[in-house]
Amino acid sequence: MAIIFDLGRVVVSWDPVGIVRRVRGPDDAKALADRLFNHPDWLEVDRGTLSLHTMARQAEARTGLSAADNLAILQAVPASLLPDPAMLALIEELHATGQVLYALSNMGHASIDWLEQHAFWRCFSGKVVSARVRMMKPEPDIYRYLLVSFDLQAGDCLFIDDSPANVAAAEALGIRGLVFLDAAQCRRTLVEQGWLPG
Numbered sequence: 001m002a003i004i005f006d007l008g009r010v011v012v013s014w015d016p017v018g019i020v021r022r023v024r025g026p027d028d029a030k031a032l033a034d035r036l037f038n039h040p041d042w043l044e045v046d047r048g049t050l051s052l053h054t055m056a057r058q059a060e061a062r063t064g065l066s067a068a069d070n071l072a073i074l075q076a077v078p079a080s081l082l083p084d085p086a087m088l089a090l091i092e093e094l095h096a097t098g099q100v101l102y103a104l105s106n107m108g109h110a111s112i113d114w115l116e117q118h119a120f121w122r123c124f125s126g127k128v129v130s131a132r133v134r135m136m137k138p139e140p141d142i143y144r145y146l147l148v149s150f151d152l153q154a155g156d157c158l159f160i161d162d163s164p165a166n167v168a169a170a171e172a173l174g175i176r177g178l179v180f181l182d183a184a185q186c187r188r189t190l191v192e193q194g195w196l197p198g
Contacts, residue, residue, distance in 0.1 A: 001099070001100065001156050001157075001195075002099075002100045002101070002102055002125075002150070002152050002156060002157045002158075003094060003099055003100070003101050003102070003157070003158050003160065003190075003195060004101075004102045004103070004104050004146065004157055004158065004159045004160065004170075004175075005091075005101065005102070005103050005104070005160050006103075006104060006105055006137075006159075006160060006161035006162060006163070006166065006180070007081075007103055007105035007107060007115070008081070008105065008106070008107065008162075009162040009180070010084075010087065010160060010161065010162055010180045010186075011083060011084065011087050011088075011091070011103070011120070012081040012082060012083050012084065012115065013080065013081060013082045013084065014080075014081065015080065016033040016034075016036070016037040017029050017030050017033045018080065019033070019073060019076050019077060019080050020032050020033045020036070020073055022076060022080070023072050023073045023076050024069075024073065032063060032065075032073075035059070035062045035063050036059055036062075036063055036070065036073060036074075039059070039062070041055045041058055041059065042055070043106075043136065045074075045108040045131075046106045046107060046108050046130050046131060046136060047130055047131060047134055047135075047136050048108065048109060048130065048131030048132060048133075048134055049134065052071060052074045052075060052108070052110060053067075053071060055070070055074060056068070056070035056071035056074055057070075075110070077108075077110070077111055078110050078111045078113070078114030078115070079114065081111055081114065081115055083118060083120060084183060086182075086183035086184070087183050087186075088120055089183075090183055090186065090187050090190075091120055091123050092120075092123060093196065094123070094190070094195070094196060095123035097196060097197065099195060099196075100125050101123055101124045101125060102124060102125055102126050102127060102128070102146065102150060102152075103124055103126075103127035103128070103129075104127070104128050104137065104142070104143070104146050104159070104161075105127070105128075105129050105130065106130040106136050106137050107129050107130060107131060108130075108131045109131045109132070112129045112131065112132070125150065126149070126150050128142060128145060128146045128149065130142065133145055137161070137163070137166040137169060138163075138165050138166045138168070138169030139169070140169060140172070140173060143159075143169065143170055143173050143175065144173065147173075147175075154173050154174035154175045155174050155175075155176075157175045157176065158175070158176045158177070158178060158193070158195060159171075159175045159176065159177050159178070160177075160178045160180050160186060161177075161178075161179070161180060162179065162180045162181075163179075164179050167179050178190075
């Protein structure tokens with residue numbers, strides 16, 4: 001039995017507009033965040049096939065910013081990924097009851113390298129990160145990679161992600177799924193499903 005957690009917007013914060021505001025100020029932050037992060041280039045950063053420097057140069061035309069200004073925003077991402085105290089408490093609680101935990105995340109090299117300094121990893125038995133394996137959710141292969149890597153049976157796993165598409169992809173492979181809304185809903189569902197004592 002294993003519980004598999006997504007990271008961004010589940011265990012740690014992911015707020016592109018907030019990142020842009022902190023670096024550039026409030027003017028046009030939402031539109032700028034959309035042009036920068038809601039683009040195939042950002043997915044390739046997460047896949048590990050595009051560097052932040054190259055993305056910053058390629059984004060000049062669509063953001064209207066210099067490569068250096070784009071890069072400043074992109075390089076602010078890792079430090080913005082703040083663990084949610086309520087989720088850390090839940091993870092600690094699950095770990096203390098003997099649940100085996102894994103992480104499965106779409107995330108670039110710089111972000112996961114930054115996050116690895118946090119103590120919560122001691123509760124996890126392993127992780128699969130898109131940039132390190134050159135695969136991404138919701139592609140079926142990344143779920144299969146996790147199952148094979150850690151000798152897990154799909155039917156014995158629960159996958160928690162804020163993206164319905166990512167959860168649906170896991171369920172298509174026989175992994176039970178939970179679409180994450182917040183820590184309270186997550187804990188409540190884990191208790192209802194018997195993963196955690198009430």
